Amino acid sequence: MKLSDFGFTEGINEIIAVTFSRDGKINTAPIGIIVEDANSEFAKVRLFYSHTRENVVATRKLWANLTYDPIVWVISTFEDLGEEWFESLNPPVIMNSLAWCEFECEKVRDGNPAEFKLTLKDGAILRKWLRAVNRGFNALIEALVHATRYRINRNPSLLKKIEECRIIVEKCGSRREKEAFKILLNHIR
Ligand SMILES: Cc1cc2nc3c(=O)[nH]c(=O)nc-3n(C[C@H](O)[C@H](O)[C@H](O)COP(=O)(O)O)c2cc1C
Incomplete structure (x- = not known):
């Protein structure tokens, strides 16, 4: 193994x-x-x-x-x-x-x-499931990393990065990435 x-x-x-x-x-x-x-x-x-x-x-x-x-x-x-x-x-x-x-x-x-x-x-x-690379999913993960840091230091430059990720999620993500991003935003407001 x-x-x-x-x-x-x-x-x-x-x-x-x-x-x-x-x-x-x-x-x-x-x-x-x-x-x-x-x-x-x-x-x-x-x-x-x-x-x-x-x-x-x-x-x-x-x-x-x-x-x-x-x-x-x-x-x-x-x-x-x-x-x-x-x-x-x-x-x-x-x-x-x-x-x-x-x-x-x-x-x-x-x-x-x-x-x-x-x-x-x-x-x-458990599952052999294919998914093409989705920039919306990747941007959500990036935004979550920024958000965990923002929660600690409230550095406004992180909000700018999160906004950049939001634009990618809106453009490339599925409905589920967009829904997840809304939950993220609710947690940092
Ligand atoms: C993509 C991603 C990767 C992370 N990697 C780590 C890590 O390697 N080590 C760590 O201490 N926190 C990491 N974090 C932050 C924790 O997930 C975060 O602090 C979380 O709130 C901890 O939850 P807990 O208190 O329930 O354990 C990461 C967060 C994200 C979004």
Whole structure:
């Protein structure tokens, strides 16, 4: 079993991380998994203080879900998906995810962000679904990154970048990207 079996490539792989608190509460957040060798089972992740980080420290487990659902991305960024969004809770699989992977996590560097070594333990491809590159989806993901930063520092230059993304989403996105972008805007207003 290797990372490339589940769609990971060299570089930063954006996935929805599903983690559990010690008392079993589910958490979802977009996270970038850093891969140097996709033919191995090793990766790393840098986590700022967040519920995801707390859960990873507490349980040493993280499940990655690969998905192109814009609504899943936007809700996971600002809130958490409830159990009704999952087609399975063991392993945790968000409705319509293309693949899931289970990682064992070991903290290798403290700080903010802290760095964790990830070891692939299990996984499955659930759907072989094709989608042509959609600039609207990509722009939504960029805007979500800007929005998570904007929420921390309120830097107006980020609003300008988010507006540039909005124009691309309007031009290139599907109805679902446009709906997701509206949810994003509601969260930063
Ligand atoms: C595309 C994308 C990638 C992200 N990657 C990371 C990451 O690698 N590390 C991190 O600490 N936060 C990352 N974030 C920010 C977290 O998703 C965000 O802080 C989230 O609110 C954390 O939620 P939680 O407190 O429920 O864990 C990313 C956000 C987006 C939109």
